[in-house]
Each structure stands twice: as structure tokens, then as C-alpha cells.
Amino acid sequence: MLHINKTLIRMSKGFRGWIFVIAALKIAVLVGITMFANAIGTILGQLYERGAGDVDFTTLIARSFIASVIMLVGELLIGEVEHICTAKARVSIRSEIFSKLLELDVKDVSRIGATNTINSSVDGVELIQMYYNRYIPGLIYSVAAPIYTFFALMNKCLPAAILLLVVSLVVTPLNNIFRNKIDKLKSDYWTGMNNLSSYYVEGIKGMTTTEVYNRGDDREAELNKRANFVSRIIIRIMQLNFSSIGLSELIMNLSIFAAVAICGGQLLAGSIALPSALTVLMLSFGFFGSIRHLQWIEHEAIQGIAAAGKIAEVLDVDTKREISPDRSKKNDFAGISLENVTFSYDNENDILKGVDIQIPQNATVALAGESGCGKSTVVNMLLRFYDTKTGRITIDGRDYMSIAPEDLRKEIIMVPQQVYIFSGNIRDNLLMADDSAGDEKLLSVLDQVKLGDWVRSLSEGLDTNVGDAGSKLSGGQRQKIGIARAILSDAPYIVFDESTSSVDEDSEREIWECIKGLGKTRTLIIISHRLSTIRNADCIYVLEDGKVTEKGDHNTLMKNNGIYSRLVTQQNELEESAVLGGGQVG
Amino acid sequence: MAEAVAKKKHKYGLKEISKRLLEISKGQKGFIAFATVASIVGNLSQMGLMGFGAAFILSCAGKLDAGSPVAWGIVMAICAVLIGVMRYIEGFASHVAAYNLLAGMRTRFFNSLRKLSPAIMTEKETGDIVSIAIGDIDTIESFFAHTIGPMFTVIILPVAALIIAGFVHPVYVLTLIPIYLITSVIIPLAGMKAGRNIGSAYRKSLGGLKSFILESVFGLKDVQIYGQGKVRSREVVEKSNALNKIDHKKTIHRQLISALPTFFVYMARIMIIFLVFALVIRDPAKINGVIVLSFVVSASFSSTQSLISVVSSLTDTFAAAERVFDITDREPAVVEKEGADVLTNGKEVTWQDVCFSYGDKDIFKNVNVDIAPGDKVGIVGESGIGKSTFLRLLLRFWDPDSGSIKVGGKMIKDVSLKSLRDNIAMVEQTAFVYEATVAENIAIGVPEASIDDIKTAAKRAGISNVIERLPKGYETQLGEYGINLSGGEVQRLGIARALLKNPDIIVMDEPTSNLDVFNEKQIIRTLQEEFRDKIIIIVSHRRSTLTFCNKIFRVVEKNISPVADLK
Structure with missing residues (x-):
């Protein structure tokens, strides 16, 4: 069966030549096989016809030995070239996918699925290797081999050679009768397998809960059901698959029988010699070797193509960002200014509906509002994770669209809700913001975020390993490292997006103290749903359903009696009631 | 010394893993026996097709007195049909057995995890456990479906060939035995031993790459904010290159264990020709036997070939089985008392x-x-x-x-x-x-x-x-x-x-x-x-x-x- 995939062919640029080298080496091995069969067949035939004394023994044995060495060397070289091919593909394709990955935005990742994305760039790339160094050469070989063998047999017994050639070219397409059914079952299989593995993941992650709530047996029963479903489908696939293989074997072996029978007839008629007939028998088996091989590796091709589909999904995401230096119509505002900005994630429902926000240099500006009001979307715009639909944003007078995202982020940096800590040590996690910083500088920044003493107390100091994805750090420590990064980066604008929403009370206090200190030298943009933390901002913008409905400092807004003052009152009540209603400690 | 280190690295020996996998396969012994018989009959038919084919040609050429061209032709045709039919039966039955066994293993593995929770979760990451349950157990398929059958045929086929050789001349038997030992026992076993460490190194390297990419995706925002893309890309290339080095070893290993036995088989066939020659010079009447034999012998290596082709995947299989057993063999933390009482309240x-x-x-x-x-x-x-x-x-x-x-x-x-x-x-x-x-x-x-x-x-x-x-x-x-x-x-x-x-x-x-x-x-x-x-x-x-x-x-x-x- 033919499995040609455009994505895979396109990605093979740079090592295509090697694929053909593999096919050529396979043919070289076949030349060895033919040479060997010829030599042995001739010896046996001559034994009969001339008697033991007159056989060209030395020549023929030497020839069969050379043939064996050709086969050995050929096979070993095939491995070597397969490796070259794989090595090149591994680096070039993985780099291509990875650099694409880095350009994706968070929305793309959640659409394609993070696990999916990772699988396609790791396991997917490994799987498609088989396609390049096994399937494609195998396919070329399955056409070339019968033709070559045909020429080798042509002068031994022409009718037998024609018969074998025709059968070898027909038998592969014949298998297509099973193809549609198998394809349909295969997609059921993948669905079943996905259901099984996601159920397994959930079963393990939620195992404590499941066991505590006594639902383990139910879970295990369902799991068993899903596992059996998968096995039933794959067994059905195997049945069809082996029907196909069995049928091909039947046809191929019957044609060997027929070819030998033709030779037998010609022998009886005396029109061919005995050695020719023996060579036909010996080579007829090899005639179909390439086809058997192709059947054997077919599932590898299918896996490779499935993986290519997933890879294409990642590569096809359009991540091009508009950068137009000509849009540099300047204004005189020193700071960041959003002018009548609208935005929509899906081009239908506008999330921001004409937002005007001014963030003057060295001020502290806060965004408030209930969840879903558009605060986080404004942050995404400020960092240029997304571009405005209409309206514009300027930073110190320059249009956002005239600045490449990576350049923009040298000016404006963010501390997200959950800072991501990379595996490695504390130093690595800080150096990503400024790779030239020395230990002294790092420690002084850590002092600013109240981590300096703690790091000094560690036996390995800055070299302390933070565990897999920072698992050895507490929530507060992670956020503080995130802030230390922002300080190191020297960006004049820093966004704090719910930076303390998952930390304890003490860390929260320390973090806000630190942020307050930063406000003296940098421009801060603070998003927090806990309004007591933004009370001191120079200006608070209140968003409601994608629009700015109020702005001003805390006192002004409280006097307005609008949504801000309502929210503040509600939160105050709750905080007080929980404390007053508390029982006595001890 | 190196042997001692290698031994320490693996908790289970090859023998023990094989024994335990065979133990598990008893759950489907009907289908497995069926598949094995079909495999033997199919492979014998393969030998028959070649042997009877040679006899048929000799008979047509008037060199063979026994039988007639028609008789040899009929048995040859029967063999041709049997190969196709047996191939279907073997493939189907062995996969029914294999996949049913895998489904059972997956459920039992989950049951073991339940008994080991929550301690096991703090020791191993979810991703690891799931890749054992799904990926590793899938790999064991090749043992159940592709190894048990060839293990029998790799014995029976050479024995059949040796019996035929014995009829022709005892010297053939003596020549063939070492060759069968080298190609069917020594090389596969040595290959598996050598492949164990390569397989686990490959897996480890790939795992490291995966964690790195996983972090890059989950920390994508932070990577973008701090413009770390180039640094990370360079590291991906470095890690891929490291993987390439291990893959090179893996390829050499795979190629050697498949090409060497083939080479020995060809050498064996040349040696047979020497013997044929020597025997025919002494006793020209033996010529028919030796010609048929040389065809039978070449076909008798077909089972070796199929065993060799699973050897490189077997190292993965055994590594996978090892990871499964490592978890299922752990002692559960608590065991419920027999005839346990029922707790009716939790007042204090x-x-x-x-x-x-x-x-x-x-x-x-x-x-x-x-x-x-x-x-x-x-x-x-x-x-x-x-x-x-x-x-x-x-x-x-x-x-x-x-x-x-x-x-x-x-x-x-x-x-x-x-x-x-x-x-x-x-x-x-x-x-x-x-x-x-x-x-x-x-x-x-x-x-x-x-x-x-x-x-x-x-x-x-x-x-x-x-x-x-x-x-x-x-x-x-x-x-x-x-x-x-x-x-x-x-x-x-x-x-x-x-x-x-x-x-x-x-x-x-x-x-x-x-x-x-x-x-x-x-x-x-x-x-x-x-x-x-x-x-x-x-x-x-x-x-x-x-x-x-x-x-x-x-x-x-x-x-x-x-x-x-x-x-």
C-alpha cells in the first residue's frame, strides 16, 4: 500500500539524498543475494552435468563468498546511513517544531493541547524516523527488487520470470481490499487508546480522592472495560491485517509453485538446463522478500504519518506577527497609552470594547473589576501576546505595532499569577533575566524580595537545586523569584498580574512591601482582585464588561459610590466577619 | 567488573523476566499453543516448499528415481497453500492472546497502584506511571505475539533439518549443529545482553529531552517574556545530538545482530557445498539427497530470521517488563484484616x-x-x-x-x-x-x-x-x-x-x-x-x-x- 505524505516529504529537505542511498544499498544487498544463488545453483547443476571433477569449483565458491561479504557490508552500511538520516532528521525537524512552539501563544497551546504539542515534538519526531529510513527506502526497493530479479532470471527461464514479476507487482495493490475497513478501525483504536490513557492519568492523579471516597472498585471496573474495548478493536484489526498477509503469502507461494512447475515442464521438454531451474527455485523466494519486508514495516509508516499529522497541526499555526516600522506616527505621551482599544479572541465577541488607559512614567496604575471584565486581556495586550483589533497602544510615543514583541519585552515585563520556575538551580532561574549578573548583584536583588537571608542560609546557596519545575519551593518563594527576575531585567515597566493570589499571608505582606519599593523607580501596572492591595495606586481603572467605567485614586472612587466602592465594602465586610466570628485559639 | 556493574543496574535477570512473562502468558495458553503449532507447521511447509521443489526439479530432469514429477508437484503445492493459511492462523491467534493479556496486565497494574497509593505517587511522577501502564505494557506485546512462537520453531526447525541431514550423511549433522547454535542461540542471547544498557540509555536520554520540552511549553509565557527562546532552542539541538550518539550505538547493535547471523547462514551454505562436493566425489549416488538438503537447510533458517528480527525489540520489551514488575512487586502498605469489623461511627x-x-x-x-x-x-x-x-x-x-x-x-x-x-x-x-x-x-x-x-x-x-x-x-x-x-x-x-x-x-x-x-x-x-x-x-x-x-x-x-x- 502506498503511504505518501506531503508534510513528511516536505520536511525531508536536507537529507532526501540519504534516503535514496539506503534504497541503493538495499539493491546492492540484492545483487549479493542473486550472485550467491547463481553461484550455488551453477555448482549444483554442474555437479550433475559434468560430474564432480569438472565443476568450476574455486571460481564459484569465491564468487559466493564475495557475495556473502557484499551482503554483510551492505547491511552494516544500511544501518550507518539510516543513522545519518535519523540524526539529521532528528535535529532539523525537532528544531523546526521547537522554534514554532516558542512562537505559539497560550491560546494556541491550549487549543492543540499541551500534551499533544510535547508528544509531537518528542515521540512524534522519533516515530517519523521509521518512515524516512525504513518505509520510503522499502517502497523504492519493493519496486526495484522484482525488476532487478526479473532481469537476473530472464535468461534462465523467461516465462517463470514474467509470471513472478507480474505477481510481485500485483500482490501489493491487491491488499487494498482490506484497507478501508482497517483505516476505519484504526481511528476507533486511537480514540479508544486515548480514552484509556486519559482515564488512566485521571485514575492516578485522583487516586487518593477515589480511594478515600471508596470508589476504587468502580474505577478499576471501568478501566478494565476500556482496556478490553481497545484490545477487541486491535484484535479485529490484526485479523484483517493477517487475512491480507495470509492472502498475499498464498498468492506468492502458489506463484513460486507455478514458476517452478513451468521450469519443470521446460526441463521435461529439454529446453532449459538443470542449473537454471535450480536458480529459479532459489531466487523465486527472494523475489518476494522485498514485498514481505514492506508489509512488515507498513505499520511503522502509518504511525509515522499519524505523527506527521500532529506535527503539521503545530507547524501550520500562523504565528507571524505584524511589525510595521512605518506605523510610527508619534505622540508625546511619556508612558503607555491605550487609545480606544478593542479586542476579540474569536473575532465575534469583543472582550475589550474601546478601552482608554494612560499609564504615565513612574506612576503606579491598577486595574480592578470582577472576574471576566477584561483585566487579563489588557495584560495580554500590554505584553503584546496579542494585537489590538482596532485602536492602538503606544509606549513612550512609539506605536506597539512598530516594535517586535521580543524588543518590546525589554521595556515591559510581567510577574504572572503563577511564576514558572525551571528545573535547575536558583542562579539559572535568575540569570534568564540578565545573564551577565554576578553573585553579588543576584543576592542584592534577592534581598529586595526578602529571599537573600534564606538563600545565604542554604549550604549550596545560589546553586541550590529547585527541584522538578521548582517543586522544592513554596508558592511564596516562587513568586518572589519571579519578582527578582523582573527587577534584574531592568525593564522600566512591570506588570503584576494577580501576583499574590496563591501565597500565604506573610509572603503576601512581604511581596507588597517590595512592590511598593519598586514603585519609586519603575512604572507599575497592578492587577489584583483583592482591592485592599491597590489602595495606594496613583490611579485605579475599573473595568466592567470590557469598558472602563471608573477611574481615579482610591478616595475619589470611594466617593463616587460606583462599582469600586461597592466591591470594597463587600470585601471589607467579609474579611472582618471571618475574623470576628473566629473561635478562640488554644 | 563491567559485568558486575551491569548486573547491578538491572533488578531482574533476563531469565527471570522471561519466566515471569511466560507465567503471565499461561492465561491465554489455548491461543498461544494454537499459534505456536501454526507457526511450526507454516515454517515446516516453508522447508517443504523448497525441499519438494528441489525434488520436483530433479525428478523432471530425470535425475531422481523416487516419486514422480506429479507427486512432488502436488506436495509442493500443498506446502504453498499451507504457508498462507498457517500465516493467517498464527498471526491472528497470537495477537488475540497478546492483546487480551495486555488488557489484563493494565487492569492488574492499576490494582497494584491502588494498593501502593498514595506512597507511589510521591515517588514517581504521574507521567512515568502512565507511560508504564500504556507505553511499556504495549511493548510487551512483542513478547507474547512474536517471541513465544519463534522460540519453539527455532528449536523444531533445525531439529527437523538435522534429522533429514542425518539420513543423508552424519557429517552434515556435525557441521550444522554449531551453526544453528551460533545463529539461533549465541548471537540472539549475546545481542540481548549487550542491548539492555543501550536501550535504557536511549530511553533516559529521550526522557530528559521530553522533560525539557515539557518545561518549555508549560513555562512558555516566562520563556517569551524573558526572550529565552534562542537559549532553549540551542539546548534542544544539544540534547538531540546527545540522543543521536546513543542512537548510533543502538543502530550498530541492531544492524550487527541482524546482519551477522545472516552472514553465518551464507557461510554455512558455502560449507554445505564443500561437503556436497566431497561426498559426491566419493559417492556420486548421494547427489540427489544433498541437493534437496541444501534447499531444506536454507529454508530452515527462516525461523532464526524471525527470532533475530524480534531480538532488537526484545531488549525494549524486557526493559519495559522490568519497569512493570518493579512496581507490581512492591509490598502494599496496608492489608485488610480477614473478617474485618464494620466501623459504624466516627465520634471520637x-x-x-x-x-x-x-x-x-x-x-x-x-x-x-x-x-x-x-x-x-x-x-x-x-x-x-x-x-x-x-x-x-x-x-x-x-x-x-x-x-x-x-x-x-x-x-x-x-x-x-x-x-x-x-x-x-x-x-x-x-x-x-x-x-x-x-x-x-x-x-x-x-x-x-x-x-x-x-x-x-x-x-x-x-x-x-x-x-x-x-x-x-x-x-x-x-x-x-x-x-x-x-x-x-x-x-x-x-x-x-x-x-x-x-x-x-x-x-x-x-x-x-x-x-x-x-x-x-x-x-x-x-x-x-x-x-x-x-x-x-x-x-x-x-x-x-x-x-x-x-x-x-x-x-x-x-x-x-x-x-x-x-x-
């Missing part, structure tokens, strides 16, 4: 002289704790000192080394796990959200609960208005492919679960650690109002979370003691 909790150690670390020594009905107990202490262990001992995830834990007046060791856990509900650091509807998620402890009860629980947990605003209300799908709830909402969901189950004891492990102060206060207010007469045991490092407790215990240096003042 008593610890008497409890000692417990984990690994070689003593966690508790002679700990005594009394909890009375309605108590609200706070547990404080430095992280890693054993606060969560306190809860886990109570839920019987582990047993104490000595001393007794009583709930509702009964030793928890003597009651069934089910009845113990029926009387205790647990709210974790982050409530686990299942891929299921909101209603199913709340009713996890009481699957038969009516929708009204579920709604009441949600209302009491203060989450009903959030749920009602969801697109399909209580029927809304949650989880990865459904709606995501916020941290505070998820914790409320966990509380709704506990409320619906309505047991006498509720234990909470850092229920507020992922919440901000604001959400924390809302949750505490709910706890105060809704669990007035229950025992609550709450572990927290936050003072503010424990304001409503009437008893505070501090875990210090292997002991638990009451504290009067939190500060």
Missing part, C-alpha cells in the same frame, strides 16, 4: 503510644492524641515534619509500627477499609476534579445521591450560584476538555463533596494553601457554619486558617503536643 479519635517511621526516618514516637466529638483540631508544624502523615495514618494509608489508633471506639486495624473511609471525608490541598459533570464530581462519595441532595450540598458549600451560571448548570462537563473552575471554586467543590457524604470526621490537608487571603476567609466561614457538630482535623501552615479551631496541636520532633497560643 484516640491515638495511644503511636510510633511510626518512614524509610529510616522516625516520624512519630509514642504519640498520644485525644479528639472529642465536635472538636475542631488544627495541626501545625514545620513542613516535612509529619503533619500530613498524621492524617494519612488516620485514613490508614499506612499502619503505625506500634501503638493503636482508634476511631469511634474501634481499632482502625480491625475494621474494613471501606467502613473506615465511609466515616471520614478528606479535603485535599487542591480538590481533584474528574472529567465528569459538576453533579458527578460532587457526588463522588455518594454516586446514588439525588440531584436535590447534590444541589443542597453545593448551596451549603457556597458554590451553587457559580454552578447555576455555568452553560449547562449541574450537567456542565469539568476537567481538561471542559470548563475550568478557579482555585477558590475548586476548593468549594471539595467541601460540597464532603458535605454530601456527611461523615462524622472531616480531615483537611492544607485546604487553603493555594488560595489568597480573601478566598481563604470565605472558605473558613463556610466550614464554621456548615460543620458545626463534626470533627474537623485541619493541617495548615497558615495561622489565619486555624482561627476557628478549639484545639491546636503542634508536631515537633517525633511528637505531637497541644499548644495554647499559636504565636
